[in-house]
Amino acid sequence: MAGRIAAVSIVEAVAADLRTRIFAGELGSGESLTESQVASTYDVARPTAKASIEKLVAEGLLDRGTHKTARVVELGPDSVRDIYLARAYLESEVLRRLARTGDVPEAAVQANRDIAALQTGAPLDVVEPDMRFHTSLIDAVGNERISRMYRSLVGEVRLCMVRVQSLQLLDTALIQAEHQKILELIEAGQGEEAAGLLDEHLGRARERLVAAMGGTPGPEAEQPSGLLPQ
Amino acid sequence: MAGRIAAVSIVEAVAADLRTRIFAGELGSGESLTESQVASTYDVARPTAKASIEKLVAEGLLDRGTHKTARVVELGPDSVRDIYLARAYLESEVLRRLARTGDVPEAAVQANRDIAALQTGAPLDVVEPDMRFHTSLIDAVGNERISRMYRSLVGEVRLCMVRVQSLQLLDTALIQAEHQKILELIEAGQGEEAAGLLDEHLGRARERLVAAMGGTPGPEAEQPSGLLPQ
DNA sequence: CGCCCTATGATTGTCTAACAAGTACACATG
């Protein structure tokens, strides 16, 4: 599917570029984005820029009040906990549901293979397949609205992942191993255990990120018992 | 719209009115809404009308593709099942979480009191407090993103509720009694049982609505065992 | 010297007007 011509609207194109720039850290936390600024940057009309900005606000990547300039969101410890808890709500229930049928989505397997394949390289490279692993689990239940809800969270989740990886708070091998174990538990029909492991998986990332932000981390930040073979 | 000063933006005001008109059935399923139509109806500029329409599209109340006129969404049996399953995902997990602390949100109690109070009147009167009952449970977990996700579903849920009530598929007393029981189970810390009852509660509405739409209903559509005292 | 108030500039909300591009449907043609 690498071909796929891009016949999207200008609004969407501008929004997409702003998105990648935010993820890349090019637009840092708290940075302000005026409508005219965006308009002149991409050489579009101001209403178009406005629409793009509003799109990103809806995604939670930008923040703005009436008559105030939009800013890149600043994630504090509270927001991070909020985001990860919301993830856990959706994802753990999804795992239980998937385990009931024992169906392991192929896309998730592939995503985890991709993680395993990139032993070397920049830490940020893991973000994309990691994100894909989790979204493909969500999509596997085949519920349009659930996917839509998760998607409204994905922007912020990704922002957190970028942080976690830039700070090197997690070992890639551990991520991959836990993903693997989750898939195995699903296949074995052990939904509750899969959900529990996911909670650990997310909890560790969450609390380490909180700690790195100056908050007081919970006990979840500690090393896992013994999942890694070596 | 008596009382309540309107200090919101024009876009929001137009969107709000369209929303109520959709809920009231004044704008039926499949009805088309042209940008210029909306613009002239409310005497606003077309870009303003456009923004309002896009807002409702994001809420799932309107449907539209690029370069195509927006239409009021048409809910088929598949969509109804999709919507109710998504609800169940969020709400059942919320009940488990609430049961863990035994906290019964006051707003939910009040909402159910309001349902009990309206023994008489139009069937549609139950929609608002019913909706409020469920949203207040969601909001009770105090997670901003979860509330946001649920809100992205609320429009469609409400549309379903309006249908259920117009067709008189459920007895108000039964709704109220099941809500009551759910609250009691939360207080007793029996999360799993509360979630189970909710599943029944939602499943019945769902399958009866599906049946009324010409789909083949599942077994959940049947009468409940014996919750009603008389 | 510090604080409150005002004035100025910047920014957003909304409007009018317009053109380009795409869609849908009736119509004519083979």
Add this chain to the structure above:
DNA sequence: CATGTGTACTTGTTAGACAATCATAGGGCG
């Protein structure tokens, strides 16, 4: 009857403009 064409309608985008609001820097006053 199938197919192509044309016309009217609708949306996407732009430009420019004005009012309302917000932020900030000065000036007046205690």
